[in-house]
Amino acid sequence: MRLPLFPAHSHHSSPSILQYSSLTLLPTTTTSSSATSGARRRLRWPRMDSSSSAYHRHRRKDKVVVIVGATGTGKSRLSVDIATRFPFSEIINSDKMQVYRGLDITTNKIPIHERLGVPHHLLGEVNPQNGEFTPSGFRSRGGSIVSDINSRRKLPLVVGGSNSFIHALLVDRFDPESDVFDGSSSTSISSEFRYNCCFLWVDVSLPVLSDYLSKRVDDMLDSGMLDELAEFYDPEAKDLEEDSAHRTGLRKAIGVPEFDRYFRKYPPPRGMVKVTDPKEEDAYEEAVTAIKDNTCQLVKRQIGKILNLKGAGWDLRRIDATEALRAAVTSENSGTNNKKWSEIWERQVVESSVKIVKRFLKE
Incomplete structure (x- = not known):
């Protein structure tokens, strides 16, 4: 499950860009001299090398x-x-x-x-x-x-x-x-x-988050995650099945290694993947359980x-x-x-x- 969408708010108390537009401006000051009375001018920082400690x-x-x-x-x-x-x-x-x-x-x-x-x-x-x-x-x-x-x-x-x-x-x-x-x-x-x-x-x-993440994985699968992973599956990457240290980029994403093992036993057909065979269903549930367990382990590390x-x-x-x-x-x-x-x-x-x-x- 994903946290549902809330509408954008426009409370009258919300700050505007004008209210905080000075965040990235150099400070200004007002001089009281007769030549510049009431005028505002930018303060200029002394010139110095950006690597100097004074600059920082x-x-x-x-x-x-x-x-x-x-x-x-x-x-x-x-x-x-x-x-x-x-x-x-x-x-x-x-x-x-x-x-x-x-x-x-x-x-x-x-x-x-x-x-x-x-x-x-x-x-x-x-x-x-x-x-x-x-x-x-x-x-x-x-x-x-x-x-x-x-x-x-x-x-x-x-x-x-x-x-x-x-x-x-x-x-x-x-x-x-x-x-x-x-x-x-x-x-x-x-x-x-x-x-x-x-x-x-x-x-x-952690207990509440674990329940939420379990449902989120189910919702992701209902939204087409299995077909997405089937399209991403690379049968030539067999040597990387258990060696996570050699995985790079998206191949590290939770869901990829878990379903790689499943697809090696049951290669995905073209088009939508349908799980019908009892043995295949057991392998599918094993992959889903591994995704949920690995997600919880990730949470603990984070x-x-x-x-x-x-x-x-x-x-x-x-x-x-x-x-x-x-x-x-x-x-x-x-x-x-x-x-x-x-x-x-x-x-x-x-x-x-x-x-x-x-x-x-x-x-």
């Missing part, structure tokens, strides 16, 4: 809102909700599978109609045939996008569950040869950022990395979405179409997040 102490950092959280917690939904309240926002995807073109259902990309016209960057833009899109590559591409968005006096929202991408993009000094999350690196997680960051951490209790970031001094503002997702699952199980869960989401998740972002923009 005094330069004004771009503002960035960052939404982190495990898969399935509603980050994409929240990013669009925030962008409708702050209509000068643009979203930068930081999910390492969703950056690639293809497998839209399997990687759970937010559909175009649910983006509500909000610009999205690095969502299905990278050609998977070009090899692995690394954290270093994301830092370069993402950094250019952040600079472009800020140069147009708009607000970048960095959203996704790939904490290695988020770390690479945000820290002031990044070592592409070191993985700060693998536990063996001598390089620690830095809390010095090259941007002025506001962090929102969308969190859901939460571990988020806790590492928080322990390193990242100011992650926790937003608890447990009650909203519990209500969504309950509503789905009972077959009802009540709005209770959406009211909880609005009150406990969206409103809390908007307040934090408003304060951040006014700083």
